[in-house]
Amino acid sequence: MPAAFTDETPAPVPKRGDGPNGLAILAFVGFGMLFGILFLAWLGTPRIKPAVGQTLNKLDLKPLAYAETPLSEKDLQGKVTLLHFWGTWCGPCREEFPEFVELARELANNPAVQVISVSSSPGPEYDLSTLAEETRQFMDEFSAQVPTYADPAGLTRSQAGLLLPDASLTYPSTFLLDRQAMVVGVWVGYDPGGLDAVRKRVQAMVP
Numbered sequence: 001m002p003a004a005f006t007d008e009t010p011a012p013v014p015k016r017g018d019g020p021n022g023l024a025i026l027a028f029v030g031f032g033m034l035f036g037i038l039f040l041a042w043l044g045t046p047r048i049k050p051a052v053g054q055t056l057n058k059l060d061l062k063p064l065a066y067a068e069t070p071l072s073e074k075d076l077q078g079k080v081t082l083l084h085f086w087g088t089w090c091g092p093c094r095e096e097f098p099e100f101v102e103l104a105r106e107l108a109n110n111p112a113v114q115v116i117s118v119s120s121s122p123g124p125e126y127d128l129s130t131l132a133e134e135t136r137q138f139m140d141e142f143s144a145q146v147p148t149y150a151d152p153a154g155l156t157r158s159q160a161g162l163l164l165p166d167a168s169l170t171y172p173s174t175f176l177l178d179r180q181a182m183v184v185g186v187w188v189g190y191d192p193g194g195l196d197a198v199r200k201r202v203q204a205m206v207p
Contacts, residue, residue: 051163061149076181092190
């Protein structure tokens with residue numbers, strides 16, 4: 001006898017996985033598993049710093065200590081440039097500074113290379129006179145007269161940071177640029193003796 005269904009007869013309960021809703025759930029779960037697998041694979045992929053091979057298009061620096069003239073992106077053309085971001089408030093920067101000064105002195109005698117030191121505050125540069133005083137006092141402790149600049153508007157730091165994986169600048173950071181302002185190397189943070197790699201890379205670029 002055929003089954004009869006009326007408004008008084010309870011409808012059969014569908015099994016899990018039956019009907020459009022069940023298929024949608026299964027598809028969603030499958031997609032989630034696939035995404036998880038791809039994400040884990042992405043985590044295991046070595047990271048390539050996106051800065052390398054890109055050009056630093058903006059440079060807007062003002063003299064701060066032992067420097068005389070402002071610098072713009074035009075000043076990056078024609079020379080190998082070592083661009084170093086640091087701050088007197090930054091512990092790793094203070095540790096690295098003697099090594100940086102030694103490297104800057106070595107490169108000062110090479111007309112094909114320029115060293116650009118950028119002393120930075122932890123945030124916006126509201127008080128350049130205080131920054132200049134603190135920078136000069138710190139440098140004088142090492143008898144260092146490396147031409148040092150400020151980035152008042154933060155333009156140079158923001159442009160450099162955008163080239164890095166997390167789109168932000170960490171201190172200290174050192175960028176090595178070729179004669180067309182293309183980034184050929186980036187060193188982020190302080191590692192004792194780490195500037196030796198910078199030295200070798202510069203020597204390979206400039207006989």
